[in-house]
Structure formats: structure tokens, C-alpha cells
Amino acid sequence: MSATGIGAPVKRREDFRFITGKGQYTADVNRHGQAYAYFLRSPHAHATIDAIDYAEALKMPGVCAIYTGKDLADDKIGGLICGWMIHSKDGSPMKAGAHPALAQGKVRYVGDHVAVIIADTLAEAKDAAEKINVTYGVLPANADTASAMKSAAVHDVAPDNRVYDWHLGDKGATEAAFAKAAHITKLDIVNNRLVPNPMEPRAAVGEYEEGSGVFCLHTTSQNPHVARLVLSAFIGIAPENKLRVIAPDVGGGFGAKIFIYAEETVCVWAAKKVGRPVKWTADRTEAFLADAHGRDHVSHAELALDANNKIIGLRVKTTANLGAYLSTFSSSVPTYLYAPLLSGQYNIPAIYAEVDAVYTNTAPVDAYRGAGRPEATFLVERIIEVAARERGLDPAQFRQMNYITQFPHQTPLIFAYDAGDFNASMVKALELADYKGVGARKADSAARGKLRGVGFSSYIEACGIAPSAAVGSLGAGVGLWESAEVRVNAIGTVEVLTGSHSHGQGHETTFAQLVSDRLGIPIEHVSIVHGDTDKVQMGMGTYGSRSGAVGMSAISKALDKIEAKAKKVAGFVLEAADTDIEFKDGKFTVKGTDKTIDFGSVALQAYIAHKFTGAQLEPGLKEGAFYDPTNFTFPAGVHICEVEIDPDTGVTRIDRWTAVDDFGAVINPMIVEGQVHGGIAQGIGQALLEGAVYDKDGQLLTASYMDYAMPRADDLPNYKLGFTETRCPSNPLGIKGCGEAGAIAAPPAVINAITDALGHENIAMPATPQAVWRAAQHAVMKKAAE
Amino acid sequence: MYEFDYHRPGTLDAAVKLAGEADAKILAGGHTLIPTLKQRLAAPKLLVDLHAVRELQGVHLKDGQLVIGAMTTHAHVADSALVKAHLPGLAALAAGIGDPHVRHRGTIGGSVANNDPAADYPSAVLALNATIITNKRSIKADDFFKGMFETALAEGEIITHFSFPAGIKSGYAKFPNPASRYALVGVYVAQHGSDARVAVTGAGANGVFRASTLEAALKGNFSAAALEGKSVPADGINSDMHADAAYRAHLIGVMARRAVAAAH
Numbered sequence A: 001m002s003a004t005g006i007g008a009p010v011k012r013r014e015d016f017r018f019i020t021g022k023g024q025y026t027a028d029v030n031r032h033g034q035a036y037a038y039f040l041r042s043p044h045a046h047a048t049i050d051a052i053d054y055a056e057a058l059k060m061p062g063v064c065a066i067y068t069g070k071d072l073a074d075d076k077i078g079g080l081i082c083g084w085m086i087h088s089k090d091g092s093p094m095k096a097g098a099h100p101a102l103a104q105g106k107v108r109y110v111g112d113h114v115a116v117i118i119a120d121t122l123a124e125a126k127d128a129a130e131k132i133n134v135t136y137g138v139l140p141a142n143a144d145t146a147s148a149m150k151s152a153a154v155h156d157v158a159p160d161n162r163v164y165d166w167h168l169g170d171k172g173a174t175e176a177a178f179a180k181a182a183h184i185t186k187l188d189i190v191n192n193r194l195v196p197n198p199m200e201p202r203a204a205v206g207e208y209e210e211g212s213g214v215f216c217l218h219t220t221s222q223n224p225h226v227a228r229l230v231l232s233a234f235i236g237i238a239p240e241n242k243l244r245v246i247a248p249d250v251g252g253g254f255g256a257k258i259f260i261y262a263e264e265t266v267c268v269w270a271a272k273k274v275g276r277p278v279k280w281t282a283d284r285t286e287a288f289l290a291d292a293h294g295r296d297h298v299s300h301a302e303l304a305l306d307a308n309n310k311i312i313g314l315r316v317k318t319t320a321n322l323g324a325y326l327s328t329f330s331s332s333v334p335t336y337l338y339a340p341l342l343s344g345q346y347n348i349p350a351i352y353a354e355v356d357a358v359y360t361n362t363a364p365v366d367a368y369r370g371a372g373r374p375e376a377t378f379l380v381e382r383i384i385e386v387a388a389r390e391r392g393l394d395p396a397q398f399r400q401m402n403y404i405t406q407f408p409h410q411t412p413l414i415f416a417y418d419a420g421d422f423n424a425s426m427v428k429a430l431e432l433a434d435y436k437g438v439g440a441r442k443a444d445s446a447a448r449g450k451l452r453g454v455g456f457s458s459y460i461e462a463c464g465i466a467p468s469a470a471v472g473s474l475g476a477g478v479g480l481w482e483s484a485e486v487r488v489n490a491i492g493t494v495e496v497l498t499g500s501h502s503h504g505q506g507h508e509t510t511f512a513q514l515v516s517d518r519l520g521i522p523i524e525h526v527s528i529v530h531g532d533t534d535k536v537q538m539g540m541g542t543y544g545s546r547s548g549a550v551g552m553s554a555i556s557k558a559l560d561k562i563e564a565k566a567k568k569v570a571g572f573v574l575e576a577a578d579t580d581i582e583f584k585d586g587k588f589t590v591k592g593t594d595k596t597i598d599f600g601s602v603a604l605q606a607y608i609a610h611k612f613t614g615a616q617l618e619p620g621l622k623e624g625a626f627y628d629p630t631n632f633t634f635p636a637g638v639h640i641c642e643v644e645i646d647p648d649t650g651v652t653r654i655d656r657w658t659a660v661d662d663f664g665a666v667i668n669p670m671i672v673e674g675q676v677h678g679g680i681a682q683g684i685g686q687a688l689l690e691g692a693v694y695d696k697d698g699q700l701l702t703a704s705y706m707d708y709a710m711p712r713a714d715d716l717p718n719y720k721l722g723f724t725e726t727r728c729p730s731n732p733l734g735i736k737g738c739g740e741a742g743a744i745a746a747p748p749a750v751i752n753a754i755t756d757a758l759g760h761e762n763i764a765m766p767a768t769p770q771a772v773w774r775a776a777q778h779a780v781m782k783k784a785a786e
Numbered sequence B: 001m002y003e004f005d006y007h008r009p010g011t012l013d014a015a016v017k018l019a020g021e022a023d024a025k026i027l028a029g030g031h032t033l034i035p036t037l038k039q040r041l042a043a044p045k046l047l048v049d050l051h052a053v054r055e056l057q058g059v060h061l062k063d064g065q066l067v068i069g070a071m072t073t074h075a076h077v078a079d080s081a082l083v084k085a086h087l088p089g090l091a092a093l094a095a096g097i098g099d100p101h102v103r104h105r106g107t108i109g110g111s112v113a114n115n116d117p118a119a120d121y122p123s124a125v126l127a128l129n130a131t132i133i134t135n136k137r138s139i140k141a142d143d144f145f146k147g148m149f150e151t152a153l154a155e156g157e158i159i160t161h162f163s164f165p166a167g168i169k170s171g172y173a174k175f176p177n178p179a180s181r182y183a184l185v186g187v188y189v190a191q192h193g194s195d196a197r198v199a200v201t202g203a204g205a206n207g208v209f210r211a212s213t214l215e216a217a218l219k220g221n222f223s224a225a226a227l228e229g230k231s232v233p234a235d236g237i238n239s240d241m242h243a244d245a246a247y248r249a250h251l252i253g254v255m256a257r258r259a260v261a262a263a264h
């Protein structure tokens, strides 16, 4: 392994720029003559818009234009779309309500877009907004997931607010398993609603160049090419060749920046109408109100065991809140990104899952770090833990008894796990966590008046999304391959153009490590180019931990082609057949001789083209590849959380955290550890702190950091990390992916630890001090009664 | 933010004059006022920044009183050798406000004038029986706090100093709101001879208040044991999405015991 090659803990090359404030984010883009957009938002969760009077506002100083939904309709600008078709049990398509970028006749959540005011300054736009008079007809609001189907309709197309009722698995086989079960464990589970909160709020700068007729949108996107595709083909801003989308440095996404939103759409459309660049930057309140939220499931689960405590069946009924409109990929999250993971790491012969997705008068809900897999993992790992306790079994042993041990393994729900060694991770985790010492530590805590508990999470997830034909058959509107282009310059430096997008993941480092390793050139000679539709031809972007497994595989494929072509060039230079050329450590050598030439010289020869004729070989050294995966990848691992609770206050302190993950091949262990740390932090945030709360009128009560608790450094423990490795057989690099694992694994580990400490089987997330204190009181009373 | 004029007077007299103008607002650390302006929740015509008024800064010991200028930052109080020596509980309180950014901008005067029901300082001012000194008069703590965000200050009246009794035993315990880290419940206890004053912040439906049951329990026996099993009734206690009245009432008892245990 070289110091910058695959497996080396290379420091992130992008960090100097970020840490010294030299990043170039969308908000740093300023254009001559730009105007500022401000969105007038609905103060009501549900209301008809009976009139919008903005005559006075238009006369305010600095105002260029005010537009409403009518202007979009007049310009034949289409609504926002949901790109994944889900069918209900009866075969009917999901009920997608219209989603105009600016409301047409009705608002459906607090923060919905009523009008845009474009002015010379933001302050002037806000001043003008205050002069707009909107007459609302306030309607009853419905903000609660569980009762949504009995509430006033959000969209006429779905009178009972049901977007779809979907199912997966073999109902008959599952019922049969339950009929013969020796024990059934039942659990009601809520997966709390979260606000993604990337550090950089969303922003957009729309431009229109009259001479060429080209639009340009700078935007905070995880997938600029998908944004261009949707803005062109569905929304109708301009054909693709007349629309450039640039996602420059992006300060975190966590899913929320995958989607195509109203504000960005309006900015690029309005740039032509007002004849000036139009800029919008969300403030934090807007981010809380109008970024797509995450999770929000209400489920009931039942697990069937036989007399030997083998799991024989699982049935699940989930209601998933999708908010007021279907966001870009929302429909897929509680269906195909969720239910197929319900087998967890376990050999479960029969599983049946039903999912009702509902509209409510809340912000749209879509993919958020983990997207569906955290919901599945939380459910599986909670009910497994409860079942173990009900049966009086050690939760680690109960898991081990039920692990899948043979690979490949076809679960009853779509997925064929290709590789893994679940027990290896468990064994290593038990050792790292000093599981044997738990009893003594519990006694020590008790002596200090504290309650100690241990919780497991033995998670599996599906990454590397995804084989295009497979997702197409499940309703996806797009393919999920990735593209790469490797451009070797004449003196051997390299630009790699990738369709993946880095917004914190460190691609400029890891992708360059792959190239440096393969071509035997210094990492400084490699630049990674991404995020601009004028540079990178096409790409599917970054989410679902796909950039390593899919994006780097595309680069690897392009590098294969580079190597093949370079060997031909070397063959001409060294006067040998290309089949006799070996390439190693950046040198081309004629087999069995000392005739050799380095990579940079071959590049030069490829461009000066003196040693071969055009009839023999094309000059130049540039290759592209599209890589379509053949399977999902399946990262898996075991996390063990140990908490100590202060029963006087209900405060939960995480004392120990052990994580043993199998991510397949690891390109940069330092970056992987960082991804695990961040993921666990978000998972702990969900378990202990975070929760978006709407009141019954649909007002978001947690619309700022005064009320929405983000995890801080002192809420988090030191992590003890370990790794096991089974290479992923389905991609050339053996990578499984690591971006979401922590967020997927962590919540059940925390809750299992808390419930272990309390001797109490259920506690909702976030497990706030108040909730834990109540549960502790209850536990004390129960003990007293015994 | 709406437009406003900005002044930075160099003397208290000039500041008082400017603060007396219509729609004027005093600006201290700005950690409450500036966010309010940004959200367009207030529209003053002029801001009077007190940072250049030297006499409002710093900590002095005078006639057995710790005198703290209104513009003294939380960080300054937390690090002050005088405060640490004579009222360590107050220094500890200041060290637990917000984060380093907040502590280096926010001021004791701003915090007390604002009287946020979840702010830390009002509990110390009330429990220590401090005197609030303004450009016009001296106000006893018991007469100063009038309910949430309400004080005895008149329009344009400027707090110049606080006078705390030095060298009495006192302590503070705070249960932070997990989101804001303001006090969900904060209890400041102070021993005044054989009496005790116990002031509670974060929990009162009308802002900071004295807990008479706890004061009675500590009378003549200033010890955590004296508070065992004691709390305050839940009525009149705040209930919100972070904590209901019963939990807050319970926490008052716990924090009071911890405050007494920490007192020195």
C-alpha cells in the first residue's frame, strides 16, 4: 500500500479549503445586477387562497416583480414531481396530488409557498412581502400520522389521505408461521420525525443569458444532473442543452438536498422573466419549515418464535407520513428502501409487511440519512431485543442463534445478501465492549444510585443503489448507475469527472486515492471534477452510500480502459505487442525485459502521436464509463451502547459505544471512521434529542434550535470502532459503503440500552430526560409492588 | 431587520439622553436583541450601544458588596478572581450560560433587563437579594422582576450596576433544556444568616420566583438533607413540550438539593 493509495488514511484534501473559509458555496456566488427572492409562506397548515392582493407591494421601493402560482401556470411551468411510482395492493397507482412550485388555490402546510417577491435587496423584498394581502379560508388541519386517514383530505385525489396501501411478502406463509408459533412478541413502534439540518441551508442563483438562451442554476444539490433532468423534462424550464446546473461546494445534505424544490425552480424560471440573476438563500427557519423532513412512521410489529427460540415469522403494519406533497423520492422510502430490510441479519422464513402512506398538513417527508433502512433496523432490532428478554435469553446469544450464516442468502423480501459474516462482527464487538464486565459495571452504577443498561443493534442495510433494471421494475423513474470520465493530460496529470457529488464525503480524496493507486501517479496529479452539468455529462449523484460502490466502480471501469489504451501506446513506443506490456507501479514494461516507460511519458506519446499513425491508433488518452451495479451492497455490523441513567433527573449518559462494521473494502479508513462517527451522532440525536413536533393545528413547534435539540459534542461518547471485512462480490473494488451505517445502527442500540437499564419495555424516541424519568419512576413503582 | 439608527455614546449621560428618545432601544451584548431584530419582531428607530460607556464594565469590591457593571460579560464574571473569591456560586452560574461565543458577548445587564423566564442570572439576583442600580435609582431584587420579560425598569431607564452581598454562602444548579441549554429548571440558593433564599428560574409560569417551602425547610439548617423529599407544588409551574409541570416541580427539588450541596 502506498502512502496515498487504497487503504491509506490520507488526510482530506478538501479540508484546507473548507477550514480556512475558502470554499465556494452557492451563497458565495454573486452576479452583476442580481436581485433577491423572498418567499411569502403560508402561516396556515391548511387553507384555501381566496385572493392575493399585491398591488401595493409592487409599488414598494426596489421591487422588480411578484409572482404567484398563476404566473407559473400561465407560463406552462409544470409542478414538482415524485419520481418513483408505487402501486397499491389492488394494482392502482399511488395518488399523487398536484405539487405546484407556488401554491395554486390552496396551501397545505405551514411554510408552503404562496408568492415570490423579487427585489433589489432582500430587505426590500421582505418589506414588500409585508404589504401583500392574502385572503385565506382556513380549513381543518391534520398533522398526526396515526389519525391522518380519518382526517380532512389534503388532496382531492386522496379523500382518505391515503397515498397508497402497499405490501410486500407472503401473507399466507406468514400467517401460517404465526399459527404454529410457540411465542409471539408484539411491539408498537414510532419512528420520530426529524429535520435534516445540514450546516449550509439551501440556496439558489438562477441566471438567464439572453444571447444564447441558456439558463444556469447554481444550487445546493446532491445530484445536479437529476435536478437538470427534472427541471427540463418534467417542469419545463428549458431543454437540457439550454440548462446548466451547478452544485458547487455543498455544506452537507443528509438527503435533504437530493430533491427538487420550489425555491430553486422559481429562481431559475424567474431569472428570465425579470431579466436579472435571481438569488435566494434560506434562513434557518425556512430550512426547518420547508426542507423535506425525515422518518415519521407509526408501526405495529409481531415476531413469531418456535419452541427452540428460532424466529419463524415477522409481520409489520406501518403508517408512513409523507407530508403535504410527494417529494422527489418520498414514495420509495417507506416501501422499497424500508420493507426489504425487515429480515435484518436473521434467517426469517416468512415476512409480511403492509405500508399505508398518508398525506398530512406537514412539510413533505423524504429520504434522510439512511432512508427507510433506519426505520426497518429500529423496528427489527427493538423487537428482537424485546423477544430475547421475554424468552429470558441473552440478547447477543438470541441474535447469534438466528443469524444468517450461509451466503448468498435470499431473504423472503427481494434482497439476496451476497456476503457477510455477522457472527464475526458480534464476537469482535462483545470483546471490544467488554461484555463480560457488564454485570460488575451495573453493580457499580447501582451502588452510586444510577441505572446502567446495555443495548445491541445488529444491523444490515442496502447500499450501492442500484441495479437500474431492478429498480426500474420496482417503479423507479430513473436508472441508478454512475458515470465517470478519466482525462489524462499530455504530461500525465489526470482529471476525473464523476457523476457522484461530494457534500462532505471526501470524494476529492478517496476518488483520487483510487486513481493514484491504479495509475501509480502522485495524488497531487489527480483532480476530481464534479457537480457541473457542463463538465460532467451525466450522473446520478450522491445518496444511499452509493458513491464508493457505484461511483468509484465507474471510475475503476474507465481506468481499465485507460490502461488498455495506454498499453497500446506503450507498445508502439517500446516496439512490442500491447499484450506483452505489463503495467505496474506507474510503469509500462515489456514482459521479461528491462524495456520500460513511465505513465507520464506514455501520456505524452498518446498526445504527440509520433510513434503510431492515425490508422493504427487514435491519439489522446481519455476514456469514459457507465457502471451499472449488478446487486445492492449489504454493509452490516454490530453496535453496542452502554448507558448510565440518573433516576433523579432522567438524564441518560452514553458511557460506552462499540461499533464493529463490515463495509467490505475500505479506501480511506480515516474517512470511514469519520462517516461512522457522524452517523452515530445523528443516530444518537434521533434516539435522545431530536424530534420535530407539530401541534394539532399544524404549526411546527420545533422551528429553531431553541426548541429542536441537535446533538452536541458533549452529548456524545468516545467511540470504540472495529472492523471486519467480507469483500463485496458485486463490484470491482469490493466496496459496500459506509455513509449511513451509523445513523441506521445507532437508534435501537440506545433505546435497547435505556430499556435494559429501566427494566421497562418501551420508550419513545427521543428518549428525553422527562420520558426516561417517567419510565424510571414507573420501574421503581413496579419493583416496589413486587 | 428593519432600518434603524445606531449610536455608540461614550458617557452614561449621553446614553441616557439617547435612550430617552422615542423608540430607542439599548443594545448590550445583542444576543437577545439582534435575533429579535433579524426576525423583524421589533422595530426600534435607534439603537444605543453601551459598549463605549466605560463605567458600566467590570467587577469591584466596595463596602462588603460585589459591584458588577451592567456591561460586564458572562465570561468576565465567570473568570473574575473577585467573584470567584466572594461569590463562587455566581461565577459558576456565569460559566454555565450558553457557549463561549455567548459568554463573551452577553452581559449581566442585558440578561437581567431582558428577564427571560429561562435565563440564569435572574435567579442569582433574586436569591442573593441583590440591588439593581439604574441611572435613576436603586431597586431591590424583590421589587424588580415583574413576570416574564417584565421588570420594574421604566422606558429608557438604564441599569448601570448590580450590588451583590459578598462572601455569603450560595450555589446554583441548572438543568439545561436539551435544545436551547437555557434553564429548564435552575435553582439558586443563598444563605442569609439563619435564613435562606431560594430562587427558581426556568420553571415559573410568571418567570423567576422564590420557593417559600424550600426556604422554610432550609431555615436554620442550610443542608441538602433538609431538602430531602421537598419540592414545590406543580401549580403555577410551566408546562411546555420540553417538560410538564410535574416533572419541572420534581426537578426543582433535585436542583435545590444539588445547589445546596454545591454551595460554598
Ligand SMILES: Cc1cc2nc3c(=O)[nH]c(=O)nc-3n(C[C@H](O)[C@H](O)[C@H](O)COP(=O)(O)OP(=O)(O)OC[C@H]3O[C@@H](n4cnc5c(N)ncnc54)[C@H](O)[C@@H]3O)c2cc1C
Residues within 6 Å of the ligand: B025, B026, B027, B028, B029, B030, B031, B032, B033, B034, B050, B070, B071, B096, B097, B098, B099, B102, B105, B106, B107, B108, B109, B110, B111, B113, B114, B118, B119, B120, B121, B153, B157, B158, B159, B160, B180, B181, B182, B183
Ligand atoms: C445561543 C445562545 C445561548 C444562550 N444561552 C443562555 C443560557 O444558557 N442562559 C442564559 O441565561 N442566557 C442565555 N443566552 C442569553 C445571553 O446570555 C444574553 O445574556 C442575553 O441574550 C441578554 O444579554 P445581552 O447583553 O446580549 O443583551 P441584549 O440582547 O443587547 O439586550 C437584551 C435586552 O435588554 C435591554 N438591555 C440591555 N442592557 C441593558 C441595560 N444595561 N439597562 C437596561 N436595559 C438593557 C436591551 O434593550 C434588550 O431589550 C443565550 C443566548 C444565545 C444567543
